[in-house]
Amino acid sequence: MAVIGLGAMGSRIASRLLDAGHELVVWNRTPDKATTLVERGAKRAETPAEAARAVDVVITMVADPRALEDITPGLTEAATVIEMSTVGPGAIAQLRSALADDVGLLDAPVLGSISEAESGSLHIFVGGPPELFERWAPLLSVLGTPTHVGPLGSGAAAKLVANSTLFGTVGVLGEALALADALGIDRDRTFEVLAATPIGSQAERRRAAIESGEFPPRFPIRLARKDADLVADSAREKGADLRLAEAARSWLADAEAASWRDRDYAALILWITRAREGDSS
Numbered sequence: 001m002a003v004i005g006l007g008a009m010g011s012r013i014a015s016r017l018l019d020a021g022h023e024l025v026v027w028n029r030t031p032d033k034a035t036t037l038v039e040r041g042a043k044r045a046e047t048p049a050e051a052a053r054a055v056d057v058v059i060t061m062v063a064d065p066r067a068l069e070d071i072t073p074g075l076t077e078a079a080t081v082i083e084m085s086t087v088g089p090g091a092i093a094q095l096r097s098a099l100a101d102d103v104g105l106l107d108a109p110v111l112g113s114i115s116e117a118e119s120g121s122l123h124i125f126v127g128g129p130p131e132l133f134e135r136w137a138p139l140l141s142v143l144g145t146p147t148h149v150g151p152l153g154s155g156a157a158a159k160l161v162a163n164s165t166l167f168g169t170v171g172v173l174g175e176a177l178a179l180a181d182a183l184g185i186d187r188d189r190t191f192e193v194l195a196a197t198p199i200g201s202q203a204e205r206r207r208a209a210i211e212s213g214e215f216p217p218r219f220p221i222r223l224a225r226k227d228a229d230l231v232a233d234s235a236r237e238k239g240a241d242l243r244l245a246e247a248a249r250s251w252l253a254d255a256e257a258a259s260w261r262d263r264d265y266a267a268l269i270l271w272i273t274r275a276r277e278g279d280s281s
Contacts, residue, residue, distance in 0.1 A: 001139075002026065002051040002058045002078075004071055005085070006033040009110070010061035012117035013084070013143055018042060020142045027051040029067075048074025052081075057136065059084055064226050065091040072098045080104035082136060084124075086223075088160060088230040089153040090237075092127070096152060104132050107152060108140060109159035113218035120144055125162070127154030160234055163227045167248035169202055170265065174251070174272030176203075177210070182276060187211070206266060210273075215264040224265035225252040 003014040006028035014037050017024055026034045027045040038044045045051035048071040052058045058078040062068050065087045072095055075081050081103060083095060092107045099105060106128035116122045122144030126133050133148045140146035149158045176199070180190040194203040209215045228249035235242045255261075255271045 002045065002055045004028075004048050004051055004058060004060045004074075005062040005067070006037070007061070007063065008114055009084075009117050010059075011037065012114060013059065013061060014042065015040075016117070016120055016143055022139075025051045025055055049077060050074075052076075052078040056080065057082060057139070061085055062087075063223065065230075068095065076100060076103070078103055080106070080132065080136065082106045082108050082140070084108050084110055086159050086163070086227050086230065087156060088234055089156045090234070092153045092156045104129075105152060106132055106136060107155040108146065109155055110144065111159065111162050112144065115218070116144065123147070123162075125149050125155040125158035127156065127158075128152045157234070160227070160231045163224075164231045164242070164245050164248075166265070167224060167228055167231075167252065167268075168244055169199060170206075170268050171244075171248040171251055171272070173199055173202055173206065174269040177269065178273045178276050181273060206269065209266065210269055213270060215267040215270070217262070217264050219265045220262050221252060221256050221265050221268065222261040224268075225249070225256045225261075228252050 001022055002025040003010055004027050006014060006026060014024060014026055018040055024042040025045050026037050026042045027048055028034050034044045052075050057080045058075060059082045061084045068085060068087050068091055076099060083092060086109050096105055106126055108124050108126045110122040110124050112122040120143055124140050124144050124146040126146050126148050127150055130148060137146050149155055176194060177190060191203055191207055194200055231245050232249055251268055251272060255268055260267060260271060
């Protein structure tokens with residue numbers, strides 16, 4: 001099998017597969033990112049086409065639809081492609097049309113980040129033919145819990161639904177804290193109030209990071225903004241009115257446009273609370 005795309009998630013997926021004893025071919029646009037995996041026994045491919053050739057399945061994990069479009073010509077000789085990036089249903093449809101009819105395709109984006117990829121506890125939303133899902137479910141189970149959610153494109157759609165809740169939650173939490181600050185409620189009392197609300201568990205989970213101002217990098221704001229754009233684009237295409245999602249996207253856009261693009265998306269909470277004070281440092 002092959003893994004194409006060795007960023008934060010793809011490299012950890014490849015590592016899990018090596019740990020499970022699979023023979024692996026890897027490719028990344030920046031070759032150095034494959035070095036550690038090659039030292040552990042993976043074979044480095046020089047091109048996506050070389051990675052896809054003579055393997056039974058290719059997993060792709062790239063940053064965005066453009067990156068997927070760039071590697072698509074190299075996938076034409078694959079037997080099966082499992083596309084695990086967050087690229088939206090439109091990109092999956094384009095990928096399907098670019099592949100030969102005899103190339104199997106599943107869209108299988110993941111919910112979870114670096115620690116979940118390392119531990120094999122990702123939630124994997126899979127779209128595609130049921131029989132193809134059944135064939136590759138054991139492999140995906142090495143990476144987490146795969147759930148078949150419908151025909152091709154359904155996995156990409158389900159990931160957008162899931163991510164819309166992530167961005168909305170951190171946005172609501174950030175605005176609640178900003179409102180409490182503006183009304184003069186101290187933080188200890190604010191967290192006591194939030195504990196009685198539907199976002200109480202999120203407030204408690206993120207309290208230490210909020211108070212320290214340190215958010216471990218897991219899902220950078222630049223990628224969260226990309227995903228929020230995919231949510232918005234898909235909603236417009238289908239005529240869904242997502243006003244709250246648009247508001248969350250605007251906060252992400254503001255943070256990315258400043259100096260926060262590589263901070264974790266949960267740092268958006270801090271961005272929102274500082275916005276009232278004009279502090280974006």
